[in-house]
Amino acid sequence: MNVNEPMGPTSIELANLLVKEPYAWPGGYPRYALMMDGGALCVACCKSEAKRIADVDPNCPDDQQWRIHSLTVNREDTDLTCDHCNNDIESAYGGDE
Numbered sequence: 001m002n003v004n005e006p007m008g009p010t011s012i013e014l015a016n017l018l019v020k021e022p023y024a025w026p027g028g029y030p031r032y033a034l035m036m037d038g039g040a041l042c043v044a045c046c047k048s049e050a051k052r053i054a055d056v057d058p059n060c061p062d063d064q065q066w067r068i069h070s071l072t073v074n075r076e077d078t079d080l081t082c083d084h085c086n087n088d089i090e091s092a093y094g095g096d097e
């Protein structure tokens, strides 16, 4: 899956924003980072891998997995996992109620 080039904030700015605001308001939906290669990165990895995200080469194909396309909300994908640490990414409707 390919996504379009991001406009606006840089990857590291988006990573820092996600760490600061892991939930989207209004609604309180859990957010995660959608990467340029179509992968997903969890909040914890945005924090722990911040240096890697900040140092990506936009022209290097192998670095696309560390470039954040956008921050997005996980409403109901209960099978979504982080492509780096493989931990589940929290979904808004997937939890036990």
Ligand SMILES: [Zn+2]
Binding pocket: 041, 042, 043, 044, 045, 046, 082, 083, 084, 085, 086, 087
């Ligand atoms: Zn992760």
